[in-house]
Amino acid sequence: MNISEKIIPPETASEDRSLAIREALRNAIIDRRLAPGTKLSEAEVGSLFDVSRTVVRAALQMLAFEGLVRTERNRGAFVSHPSPEEARQVFASRRLIEQGIMAGVLAHVTPADIQQFRRQLGEEQRHMNERGPAARRAEIKASGDFHLMLAAVAGNAILQRFMEELVARSSLVIALYGRSGTSSCGHSEHSAILDAVEQGDEKRAAELMIHHINHIEADLDLQIKQGMGLKDALTLR
Amino acid sequence: MNISEKIIPPETASEDRSLAIREALRNAIIDRRLAPGTKLSEAEVGSLFDVSRTVVRAALQMLAFEGLVRTERNRGAFVSHPSPEEARQVFASRRLIEQGIMAGVLAHVTPADIQQFRRQLGEEQRHMNERGPAARRAEIKASGDFHLMLAAVAGNAILQRFMEELVARSSLVIALYGRSGTSSCGHSEHSAILDAVEQGDEKRAAELMIHHINHIEADLDLQIKQGMGLKDALTLR
DNA sequence: TCAAGCAAGATTGCATACAATTTCGCCACT
DNA sequence: AGTGGCGAAATTGTATGCAATCTTGCTTGA
Structure with missing residues (x-):
């Protein structure tokens, strides 16, 4: 059994997986289970939720829009560290x-x-x-x-x-x-x-x-x- | 010469193309050159700017976040038609x-x-x-x-x-x-x-x-x- | 003639392959 | 021993291929 099945309610998973991943990461961030500055590697997150990098990227992009994640070109996405x-x-x-x-x-x-x-x-x-x-x-x-x-x-x-x-x-x-x-x-x-x-x-x-x-x-x-x-x-x- | 060279300033193009496409579409929408309800096909936009659908999808996703574009699953993206x-x-x-x-x-x-x-x-x-x-x-x-x-x-x-x-x-x-x-x-x-x-x-x-x-x-x-x-x-x- | 069903075409969703860039460790040289 | 540079490994950026879904036009039957 994959972790994703524990984290993501099955009904949402079938609808739009990038939204579900966004929610899961969001909750982890505001719960402080993911500390500010933590790197969110596309491959790692992808294997964790058992999806390709494509959907992970979509989720990370949404989080970047919300200001919860900061992305640096060619370097990746990190949990925001607000000043x-x-x-x-x-x-x-x-x-x-x-x-x-x-x-x-x-x-x-x-x-x-x-x-x-x-x-x-x-x-x-x-x-x-x-x-x-x-x-x-x-x-x-x-x-x-x-x-x-x-x-x-x-x-x-x-x-x-x-x-x-x-x-x-x-x-x-x-x-x-x-x-x-x-x-x-x-x-x-x-x-x-x-x-x-x-x-x-x-x-x-x-x-x-x-x-x-x-x-x-x-x-x-x-x-x-x-x-x-x-x-x-x-x-x- | 491609249209993209007319629309997108070269310096931004090299930095992040999906951002540039987002800007171009944004301007077209608020200028009303793209009417509400207009379908924004990934392939069409992609060929117009000479990029792959991947880049276009990122731009459309951003616009959807801003509320300028509405996306329907398996149907595509459309210029928003606010009620x-x-x-x-x-x-x-x-x-x-x-x-x-x-x-x-x-x-x-x-x-x-x-x-x-x-x-x-x-x-x-x-x-x-x-x-x-x-x-x-x-x-x-x-x-x-x-x-x-x-x-x-x-x-x-x-x-x-x-x-x-x-x-x-x-x-x-x-x-x-x-x-x-x-x-x-x-x-x-x-x-x-x-x-x-x-x-x-x-x-x-x-x-x-x-x-x-x-x-x-x-x-x-x-x-x-x-x-x-x-x-x-x-x-x- | 009209409606329902079906099949072909088109379009999106997702995965994967390849290219570009960065990072990290090793080696040579001072 | 310390520093600089080079090369391999890793990671992201982008393109493309395939499967799933929707649309559309035609065909068939009443």
């Missing part, structure tokens, strides 16, 4: 877009949505109470999913796609520059945001969201370790 | 993001930038005074470039990339749903925005930008020609 400046831009973009998302959410949210959000928050809480790296990864994932669910109910597919990219890149940034071991995305803040949404208080919901993102960013160590120019190559393995 | 709903989402996204862009512009703009903006506005004016479809295309392009230049000086590469996608998709939408023959992007409004920027009046600049986008959208005919389900296939040729 502090890039990290700041990611959060600046999130502050802007999630503000717009909140407006859409307030306009479109249904009681059924609220219920599902509550379930999601329960998931988060559950993972927070557990210990170990697997639970930590699940917590980060669940935390990001909350933001993605908000984007989904906001009713704008374009902003939703932007958010998917930004959340993925945020995970990468948090993995690189995260400081505290505590919740990378305060659970109670999510809860407060949801309360404001349920009460239909758009102004407060947007404010809470901004503060929430500020808190995440404030928990990072984005000092400009200057003179990193050539050292990059060393750090990057 | 009225998609069009509304494009402009909603622009209202949000260009607001953020304006904040960045006010924070980073230099006198040299202002000067270049004025030159760009001159370009726009020049094309507006000319007649003919070529001049019209140049005008639409120049008008979009103004927004892209703003995004460039705002200092956020992520938002800049989002804007590049949104401006391209806007061109497609305007081509499809544009009503008036008049300037699709009021030149005087650009000028007013630039004035506000020069005076450092962020609030007014952002307001003017929002109104400007509203005007563009208001000039479209986005009636929900319902029951288009199967008729799509007809309209789409």
Whole structure:
């Protein structure tokens, strides 16, 4: 049995394998199972998933578009190693877009949505109470999913796609520059945001969201370790 | 001599041909030389640029990511035919993001930038005074470039990339749903925005930008020609 | 005359072969 | 011993071949 059968759900595999590989790599990257700087060799990934280099290339190209992977001509693809400046831009973009998302959410949210959000928050809480790296990864994932669910109910597919990219890149940034071991995305803040949404208080919901993102960013160590120019190559393995 | 030598500047051709082909197709699409619904056959595009289907596929995949091209499995790639709903989402996204862009512009703009903006506005004016479809295309392009230049000086590469996608998709939408023959992007409004920027009046600049986008959208005919389900296939040729 | 079925042609999806480029180790030379 | 250069191995970039799928036009039957 090949690894691909363990990783990729069979129904998606038959439809479009490069999409499935993209998802698998994506999850591995935002889970930090693939460290920034790791080389993603076409042949290696291909044999791992039991496909030819052609489909791997397609997957890598998509990831490069999302900013999760950086490709260098004739050298290959590497897991992105975002700079502090890039990290700041990611959060600046999130502050802007999630503000717009909140407006859409307030306009479109249904009681059924609220219920599902509550379930999601329960998931988060559950993972927070557990210990170990697997639970930590699940917590980060669940935390990001909350933001993605908000984007989904906001009713704008374009902003939703932007958010998917930004959340993925945020995970990468948090993995690189995260400081505290505590919740990378305060659970109670999510809860407060949801309360404001349920009460239909758009102004407060947007404010809470901004503060929430500020808190995440404030928990990072984005000092400009200057003179990193050539050292990059060393750090990057 | 092949067509590719006329279209693709030689220096870029040597670097990455799929990028160059993407640019060429992109320009053709937003210039409306390629109508929405047009089929982009791999073999045809390949022979046109004198490359193999492999390279063409990479270019088409990128365009699909940007939303300029829609691909159907085993059927091929087609120039996107955005729905009225998609069009509304494009402009909603622009209202949000260009607001953020304006904040960045006010924070980073230099006198040299202002000067270049004025030159760009001159370009726009020049094309507006000319007649003919070529001049019209140049005008639409120049008008979009103004927004892209703003995004460039705002200092956020992520938002800049989002804007590049949104401006391209806007061109497609305007081509499809544009009503008036008049300037699709009021030149005087650009000028007013630039004035506000020069005076450092962020609030007014952002307001003017929002109104400007509203005007563009208001000039479209986005009636929900319902029951288009199967008729799509007809309209789409 | 019209509709349904079928077969040939065309087009995409994927794998593989070859060319171009880079990387790495070895050897000679100082 | 250290450095520079050369050559082999590895990796990516691109082209092409084959199988699968879709399209299209013709044929056959009612």
